[in-house]
Amino acid sequence: xxxxxxxxxxxxxxxxxxxxxxMVWVTFHKEGIHKYPAALNDPKLTExxxxxxxxxxxxxxxxxxxxxxxxRDVEFILFKRWLEGLYDGTLELDYKSxxxxxxxxxxxxxEKYPKRKIWISVSEDNENGCIKKYK
Numbered sequence: 672x673x674x675x676x677x678x679x680x681x682x683x684x685x686x687x688x689x690x691x692x693x694m695v696w697v698t699f700h701k702e703g704i705h706k707y708p709a710a711l712n713d714p715k716l717t718e719x720x721x722x723x724x725x726x727x728x729x730x731x732x733x734x735x736x737x738x739x740x741x742x743r744d745v746e747f748i749l750f751k752r753w754l755e756g757l758y759d760g761t762l763e764l765d766y767k768s769x770x771x772x773x774x775x776x777x778x779x780x781x782e783k784y785p786k787r788k789i790w791i792s793v794s795e796d797n798e799n800g801c802i803k804k805y806k
Contacts, residue, residue, distance in 0.1 A: 694788065695744075696735040697751035700797075703730045703762030728795040730762065730772065735790040736780065745784065753783070769793040769801040777805050 704725050710716040711723030734754060738744035757779055764772065773791040780789055794800025 692788070693738045693741070694735040694790070695738055695747045695750070696733055696790075697747050697754065698731070698733045699751055699755050700729050700731045701755075701758050701762050703728055703764050705762075705764035705767055707768075708766055729797070730769075731792075731794045731797045731800070732776070733792040734776070734780070735788075736784060737788040754780075769795065769799075770803060773801060773803045777803070781805075 704727050706725045707716075707719075707722040709723070710720050716722070732754070734750075736745050736750065754776075757776070767775070770793075772793045776791055776793075777789055781787075789805045790802060791805070792800060792802040
């Protein structure tokens with residue numbers, strides 16, 4: 672097959688292309704409790720001062736990890752189970768933000784899977800959150 676045999680809006684499946692980056696992703700969620708202590712005293716945060724007290728969320732995670740070949744380099748069911756196993760019960764997060772939670776998770780992942788691009792999204796109740804792209 673030649674390049675002209677492929678529709679113009681698709682990429683031909685070049686097996687050895689150096690221009691392709693591949694990632695797989697998994698999702699999971701955990702109940703957690705945290706607080707934002709600055710909200711108690713900062714006049715700019717008066718409207719959300721309740722965040723200064725411990726409060727509950729369901730934290731939603733989406734984790735992408737770079738893979739180097741197409742045959743389950745990182746098997747995503749096993750990856751998801753491993754990630755879920757890093758957390759036990761209700762997360763007691765103290766003052767940690769979604770960004771801080773992502774950073775902590777990134778440290779764990781890179782210890783097991785070094786030298787890979789990793790993206791991590793963490794949200795509170797699947798409404799508000801962050802995405803961090805680690806290179």
